[in-house]
Amino acid sequence: MxxxxxxxxxxxxxxxxxxxxFIPDPEAVRAALAGAGLTCTDRDVDRAVYADGPADLGMGSEDSADTVDWHVRAFAARLARAMGTPPRALEPAMAGIRRALTRAEWAVxxxxxxxxxxxxxxxxxxxxxxxxxxxxxxxxxxxxxxxxxxxxxxxxxxxxxxxxxxxxxxxxxxxxxxxxxxxxxxxxxxxxxxxxxxxxxxxxxxxxxxxxxxxxxxxxxxxxxxxxxxxxxxxxxxxxxxxxxxxxxxxxxxxxxxxxxxxxxxx
CATH class of the missing domain: 3.40.50.1000 (HAD superfamily/HAD-like)
Structure with a gap:
């Protein structure tokens, strides 16, 4: 070590x-995906939090709406990869995913x-x-x-x-x-x-x-x-x-x- x-x-x-x-509440993420006929595991959500580069969930109060949207979409792309689903399949759920990340209470x-x-x-x-x-x-x-x-x-x-x-x-x-x-x-x-x-x-x-x-x-x-x-x-x-x-x-x-x-x- x-x-x-x-x-x-x-x-x-x-x-x-x-x-x-804390991480985004998997229940809130699943609720967002339900409208698109999709679901995910707690581990899928957890893996989606952690980026291999700068596209992490480190958002700040001064970030523009475009910057926040970029972070949300990057998270959604990682979530799709963890789920084994094409990213475009999550497009109908994007508004709900954004709420799960920026408005809903996160979980331990x-x-x-x-x-x-x-x-x-x-x-x-x-x-x-x-x-x-x-x-x-x-x-x-x-x-x-x-x-x-x-x-x-x-x-x-x-x-x-x-x-x-x-x-x-x-x-x-x-x-x-x-x-x-x-x-x-x-x-x-x-x-x-x-x-x-x-x-x-x-x-x-x-x-x-x-x-x-x-x-x-x-x-x-x-x-x-x-x-x-x-x-x-x-x-x-x-x-x-x-x-x-x-x-x-x-x-x-x-x-x-x-x-x-x-x-x-x-x-």
Missing amino acids: TELFPSRDVRAVFLDVGGVL REERATREGLRALAKAGVPVVVVTNAEGQAEGNLRRHRLCHVGPGPGLAVRAVVDSGAPGVGVSKPDPEIFRIALSHVGAAPAEVLHLGDSVRNDVACSAAVGITGVHFDPYAVCTDRSAHPHVTSLTQLAVQVGRRRASLSPDAPGPARVAFQAAPMR
Whole structure:
């Protein structure tokens, strides 16, 4: 396993939400396809989220309607490929697919693996900040699904949820300013922070613009830029490497204590 951060301590981890903790709700996607006489599996939807290039689901609030449409169509093309269906067959369902991606609530991705990854990240003992493009609802959704919380609650205790749509934020990825806001919540230099996200534009490149190491969440290892930036296929893989880095330091090295994690029942 290639070390993500071989030269120094990792003092904080930032997490994206969409594409890492959540994906478009497969039920909403199936509802969109039903009108075209089609259906898909949960795995089909999951595979369609992850692009082999820049056509990922990393959308921003400042994106034009044409740019959003391009992302939606790219997702639909990947979905068709996963389904073994010609892309033109999905054309009648395109409006519904767009709603599933941009309006419907997203679902927890592979719930057991996601909770295990968050538990492993808590064990690694670094402060965590969530950095996401949303509409102000991210913190509530994470708490309701018992994944993450600010203050007491079930799941992973995080320092902050920096939601582009929340009061006082006012910027969204790919504007690097959102990562400067996230840095204000941790006592770490940018070079001591990892950010995990599924979008090359919004996560890897945007965090790198302020000196943070952007790690590409690539569950199916489809990214073609293998040497351009680090990749992991799971949240647990990232947590293990962070824990390994911290364990390799001397016992009196500065660093935060273990992060709180309160187990939540599977639903």
